[in-house]
Amino acid sequence: MKVAIVHDDLVQFGGAERVLEGICEIYPDAPIYTSVYDPSNEQLRKRFRSKKIITSSLQKIPGWKYLYKPLFFLYPIAFEQFDFTGFDLVISHTTRFAKSVITKPETKHICYCHTPPRFLWNFSGENQYVWLKPLMEYLRRYDRVSANRVDLFLAGSENAKVRIKEIYGMDSKVVYPFIDLTRFAGIETFDGGYFVVISRLNRYKRVDLAVEACLRLEIPLKVIGSGFEEKILKQVQDDVGSNRIEFLGDLSDEMVVKVLAGARALIIPGIEDFGLASLEAQALGKPVIAYREGGALESVIDNKTGIFFSEPTVNSLASSIIRFNDLNHFDKDKCIKNVKRFSKETFIKSFKQTVASLC
16 A cells, blocks of 8 residues: 555654654655654654655745744645645544545545644633634634544544544544553662653643642652743742752653653643553553543553542642652552553554554
């Protein structure tokens, strides 16, 4: 088969891009079509250096690096302009508009969807574009229409499967994302007394809850990741005159593993579509403290590989951290065993079988 892969954008390297790597491993000759690509990002350049990357007309806009988010309403048009003549299969990989591509009847279209667009459907309370109500209503209608161009939906979690059914009225098959377990083999772990958050620092990730809870409890927290909320979060710490929160920025895979190896636990303060960071922590035998919604419910076993807090508030998270410290009974081996369900081998096998059933 001649296969094309479509991805929302290649600007940051995160969980979605790790899954994209896995899809590229299955189809090494498939080009990647994407809205914009930032070759100055070392992680992206290194990991996708062997791939042919085809960008949309948005790449030609002067200063697109600063405009690609405000120009979100142009993405559907950008993806519709790609020509997939001659391809047998198109695989769109998306949380936004990559599924908007138009294919001919003889070309099958599989969409691996981690979630319908959060900013359109207000998942996690992410409604930063509420002031553009007419445009958002139009984009919601468009999003539903474009979903009908897909021959088969794959959902990245049961959480995503429910959203796909509710928003698009379409069934989907769950194919869980994966982590590369070899990254964590043979790593010596210890209790360094600190907690960790691994996240893009965007508002809907609710990293502010973890920062404020740890400041209140006077316990150390290391924050891995970057984003628009970074300055705000640092100011929260400055306002109380503390230095217990350490903002580490974006780290290499090796450094992430080293930081996790000494953590007491990983904190997931927001609603995750699935959450690969949860698996990374458990692969090192580290438990997870997570908000009781979204994909964390599928990756964390309550009171065995972690605990949940029930309300998106500082009080609720702080209470769970106190309870976690009091319990102190989490079994490293149970965490590691749980993660083995999400191996790359399982992902590749499941993905291939699903494609074979359609093609």
